[in-house]
Amino acid sequence: MSGAAVSYDEVQAGAEIPVVTYPLTRLSLVKYCGASGDFNVIHWNERIAKAVGLPNVIAHGMFSMAQAGRFVTDWAGPGATVAEFSVRFSAPVVVPDDDTGATIEVSGTVEEKLDDNRVALNLTARSDGAKVLARARAIVRLP
């Protein structure tokens, strides 16, 4: 939730940030194709996705990273800025052609407090039981 600002002085290393679940459907991927300019067919064409060995259409890795980014900025609150953000895409988010789609569950911990009001977060993202983001880390400067 944006609006719940975190105070640097009160942040404690090791603190856990509760999981947030973000839903997505095929429509999300179509919109993300258009907004990002990434029209790779594996994100919208089930026939070709399966032909190239994928279980189904998969989400853009950057869509998952964007959900993790939202998790960070919502936690940090208004006025914070992200200084560094890195992820490894460890498994695909498979998005079936139905009304339910898929979910990405993001959670995190405060890894350490740095100087200059900066905080390092470790993030985890899962979808359908699989870890979809690994070594996900953000450094955010709190206001």
Added chain:
Amino acid sequence: MPINPDYVGRTYPVSEPYEVSRVKIREFADAIGDPNPVYRDAEAARAAGYPDVIAPPTFAIVISMASTGGAVGDPGLGINYAMVVHGEQKFQYSRPLGPGDVVTAQTTIDGIRSTGSLSMMTTSTEIRTTAGEHVCTAVSTLVERGVSSEGAA
């Protein structure tokens, strides 16, 4: 076919200038499903301490990927884009992007390696304003799966 390793160290030309707009920021925020008002409402953004609306952190991919695409599409690399998945992504920001920023991007191929049926290429893309101010460096690793590969990231 593995990605041609002879291209490591190659730097591609600076992109044409890209002007960040409010409309594109909003479209991107809508597409990632993030309702945060600082991406849409200048007053809310100023109340939060930003000079104006800002772009979500991963918005930088819109600019970096257009530049990286010049490398990925280089015929000499021999990349089949349908077999490409995103392996890793890193951003280092000097500040958030915002409306009115006119930026260019320039991509360098930092590394290419192949193991088994996978080929990986790491690129770094510098995003700067046309006045030369550094805004963001985007480091991407793309993975090309071999034809017989199982699974994907």
